[in-house]
Amino acid sequence: MNFVVEDVFAQIIKGEAPAEIVYEDEVVMAFKDINPKASFHVLIVPKLDGLVTGFDVHAENLDIFGRLFLVAKYVSDLEDLDTYKLHMNVGTVGGQVVPRVHLHQLSSDYAPNLACSAATDLVYYEDDDTIAFSHEKPVCEHHVVIQLKNPEFESGLDVRETNLEEFGNLFWVAKSVSQQLGLDGYKLFMNVAPKETTSHFTCFHLLSPDYKTEL
Ligand code: 5GP
Numbered sequence: 001m002n003f004v005v006e007d008v009f010a011q012i013i014k015g016e017a018p019a020e021i022v023y024e025d026e027v028v029m030a031f032k033d034i035n036p037k038a039s040f041h042v043l044i045v046p047k048l049d050g051l052v053t054g055f056d057v058h059a060e061n062l063d064i065f066g067r068l069f070l071v072a073k074y075v076s077d078l079e080d081l082d083t084y085k086l087h088m089n090v091g092t093v094g095g096q097v098v099p100r101v102h103l104h105q106l107s108s109d110y111a112p113n114l115a116c117s118a119a120t121d122l123v124y125y126e127d128d129d130t131i132a133f134s135h136e137k138p139v140c141e142h143h144v145v146i147q148l149k150n151p152e153f154e155s156g157l158d159v160r161e162t163n164l165e166e167f168g169n170l171f172w173v174a175k176s177v178s179q180q181l182g183l184d185g186y187k188l189f190m191n192v193a194p195k196e197t198t199s200h201f202t203c204f205h206l207l208s209p210d211y212k213t214e215l
Helices: 008-013 059-079 161-181
Strands: 021-024 028-032 041-046 084-090 103-107 123-126 130-134 143-148 186-192 203-207
Touching (some): 059 084, 059 103, 084 161, 161 203
Antiparallel strands (some): 028 041, 084 103
16 A cells, blocks of 8 residues: 555654644554644544554454544543544545554534435345445445444444444454455544434444545
């Protein structure tokens, strides 16, 4: 993958470049985006080297990917956000510029939004915990909804230290479906707004690169 920018986030993590840090633990750091697209916009970044894109998720690091959702929840508590939106560009083809995994967390005034979908017959992946199916009203060439089946996981706010792998598995299923579809890159979106959503399941959107966003 041909990134033209270096890993500027590594310098922030090492304290060698400035950033407005809003949260940090041993595994993850969250800091304000230098060019915000909403009144609140942070990047949630794993500290571990070697996680370049969302394609680097695998069975052994599901907890690290799940922790990105957990840190978003912690940040929302710290910043008094009732609702927020999560976005990730995966790979240069998916619009990713900085070569280190990063989840964008934006306040709800970030305009782009996507509604969840009822299940459709075009199922790309299913196991005991997770299902991925084509969106009933796709907004781009490939628009796939990835849902956790457990009704206790109603939204991104239901992530806990004890279920990081289930949430991290959303990233793994997205990678797996993207490979089935032959995508070299993709975008991921989750609206964490439990009162607004009509779905009772956590709903993660996988979008092909033709989906246009500001991010
Ligand atoms: P991507 O396009 O890779 O998904 O997002 C990269 C994000 O990193 C962009 O929103 C951009 O504004 C932000 N960014 C790029 N360089 C820096 C930097 O040096 N510091 C901070 N805080 N954000 C940066």
